[in-house]
Amino acid sequence: MKIATFNVNGITARLPRLLDWLAEAEPDVVCLQEIKTVDAGFPTDAIAAAGYCALVHGQKGFNGVAILSKEPATETARGLDGDPTDDHARYLEAEVCGIRIASIYLPNGNPQPGPKFDYKLAWFDRLAARARTLLAGEQPVVLAGDYNVCPEPVDVFSESAMATDALVQPETRAKFRALAFQGWTDAIRALQPNGAAFTFWDYQAGAWPRDLGLRIDHLLLSPAAADRLTHAGIDRAVRGGERASDHVPTWVELAL
DNA sequence: ATGACAATCAGAGATTGA
Numbered sequence: 001m002k003i004a005t006f007n008v009n010g011i012t013a014r015l016p017r018l019l020d021w022l023a024e025a026e027p028d029v030v031c032l033q034e035i036k037t038v039d040a041g042f043p044t045d046a047i048a049a050a051g052y053c054a055l056v057h058g059q060k061g062f063n064g065v066a067i068l069s070k071e072p073a074t075e076t077a078r079g080l081d082g083d084p085t086d087d088h089a090r091y092l093e094a095e096v097c098g099i100r101i102a103s104i105y106l107p108n109g110n111p112q113p114g115p116k117f118d119y120k121l122a123w124f125d126r127l128a129a130r131a132r133t134l135l136a137g138e139q140p141v142v143l144a145g146d147y148n149v150c151p152e153p154v155d156v157f158s159e160s161a162m163a164t165d166a167l168v169q170p171e172t173r174a175k176f177r178a179l180a181f182q183g184w185t186d187a188i189r190a191l192q193p194n195g196a197a198f199t200f201w202d203y204q205a206g207a208w209p210r211d212l213g214l215r216i217d218h219l220l221l222s223p224a225a226a227d228r229l230t231h232a233g234i235d236r237a238v239r240g241g242e243r244a245s246d247h248v249p250t251w252v253e254l255a256l
Numbered sequence: 257a258t259g260a261c262a263a264t265c266a267g268a269g270a271t272t273g274a
Contacts, residue, residue, distance in 0.1 A: 009273085010263050034273085036264065061264050062272055108274055148274070167274060202274070203261035214274075246262080246274080 003029045003101060004251035005144035005217050007200075011035040011066075015043050017241050021249060022050050025235060028070050029096050030249075031103030031144040035064035042066065059089035065103040065145070069096045076100065082126040090123070091130075097256070099225070100134060104145025109166030117166050120148070124175040128182070134222065135183055140254065141222035143184065146247065148216055149176045151186070154196060155215035157207075167216060184220035187232045187252045199234055200247045208239055217250045228254040 004027040008014040011032065022030070030052070035042065039058040047054050052068040057078050067073055077093035079086070093102040104127065109120030127143075134141045150156045150168050162168050180186060188197050198213025207213065221229060231253040238248040 013263060034263090108272080110272095110274065146274095162274090165274070200274075205260055207261095216274080243262095 001029070001097065001099065001254045001256050002027045002251055003031075003099075003142050003144060003219070003254065004249045005031040005033070005103070005146070005219060006249040007033040007105070007146040007217060007245060007247035009034050009036070009245040009247065011037055011042060013243065014245055015046060017238065017244060019046065019050055020241070021235065021238055022052065025249065025251070027251060029073075029101055030068040031101065032066040032068065033064075033103065033105040033146045034062070035066055036062055037064060055092060055094055057089045057092040063089045063105060065089060065092045065105050067092055067094050067101060067103050069094075071097050077102075077130070080123070080126040080130055082129060083122070086123070091127070098140070099254070100137070100139055100141040102141075102143045102145070104143060104147065106145065106147045106149070108148050109172065112164070112166040112169060117169075120166060121171060121175060124179070128175070128179045131179060131184065131220075132182055138224060139222070140225035140228065142225055142252065143220040145218070146216060147176065147218050149173065149218075150214050150216055151176050154194070157198070157212040157214065167214065180220065183223055185223075185226035185229070187219040187221050187226075187229060188215070188234065188250065190226070190229060191232045197234060198236075199250050201239055203246055217247055219250065219252050221252070225254060228256065230255050
């Protein structure tokens with residue numbers, strides 16, 4: 001079973017690229033982030049024609065997550081508990097073929113310090129609480145998404161250039177470590193322990209041709225899912241496509 | 257210190273992203 005995460009940076013603008021990639025990569029499940037549309041604006045028909053069901057948690061203008069699946073999915077959560085005032089569409093969770101899968105769009109947090117950074121750290125705590133509940137279920141779980149965290153210096157093209165960015169702050173990295181230390185496996189790093197494994201390249205300053213990237217899209221696996229991990233990958237070539245997203249699809253294969 | 261680039265909403269330029 002192939003499970004992917006892909007921050008599309010606007011589903012409307014990215015639909016041709018997404019359809020190309022679905023046909024080529026043939027994932028069983030895809031967690032999308034930054035669909036940037038309300039539920040009614042989601043291209044359900046085009047996605048269905050490509051062979052996928054869609055669960056959508058949209059929002060006007062920005063944010064928005066979705067879960068595409070070849071087999072029908074049962075929604076298990078929409079949003080995170082812990083803050084009734086939070087109206088951002090950043091979390092959607094479903095069960096597909098006995099696997100619990102979450103599509104996560106963790107807040108960027110810039111500029112820091114400030115309220116957006118505080119929101120990021122608080123949102124992280126709410127995610128960690130949900131993750132702990134999911135771990136207790138002892139089933140295969142995949143927490144997939146754009147975490148807006150570069151976990152280690154090797155995950156950043158330049159620590160000095162990014163020094164004041166919310167994505168690399170010690171508090172941000174500590175939250176990611178605390179989450180992982182609950183018992184989650186960072187799938188890409190499990191199979192590629194060393195070296196750069198970028199999943200994002202900024203649109204600006206020629207970041208893509210110069211390979212000045214970041215690793216911020218992650219798939220965290222529960223022990224029951226990690227036991228089944230056979231492959232993981234990053235579809236870098238997608239970044240070179242016409243009107244590409246600034247993120248590329250990142251995926252795992254689990255033996256069921 | 258700022259802008260570089262892109263998408264959205266709206267219908268110009270602000271907001272958001274990372």
